[in-house]
Amino acid sequence: MKNIIADKALLKRIDCAYLPVTNAEAAAEWYSRVLGLKLRSPVKPGRGAIMIMGEGQWLFLLPCPNSVPLTFPTTGWTKDEEPFEMFPLCFETDDIRSLHASLLSSGAWVEEQIRDEGDCGMQLNFKDPDGNKFQAWQAPRQE
Incomplete structure (x- = not known):
């Protein structure tokens, strides 16, 4: 395998982040109410939530009960x-x-x-x- 040394940044920006939360529905409500982020779609039981920041990047709020x-x-x-x-x-x-x-x-x-x-x-x-x-x-x- 050829050893590649990049001469430019190969990563452009952070597009999304994944955050552990104990309750995705409650977390989505807080991120919306307090930080003004928009919920992408309704939270399904046991599933995470996707919050959209001002310039379109996503924050995934993922259920992690013992996080x-x-x-x-x-x-x-x-x-x-x-x-x-x-x-x-x-x-x-x-x-x-x-x-x-x-x-x-x-x-x-x-x-x-x-x-x-x-x-x-x-x-x-x-x-x-x-x-x-x-x-x-x-x-x-x-x-």
């Missing part, structure tokens, strides 16, 4: 080098303030303040009701 939330410990993300509960996905938003307000009003775990990370934009971390941890960011304004 472990999507997080993992890592280092290098805190000033004191303590382990950090990392998020596996970072979402982009055009309205981080409304997102933050919606998460707060839903009772979800969300950082108290939106962080201004300069050239890395505005950021916040949050969790869905199943404990899956995510980051959302908004690109810095171009002056």
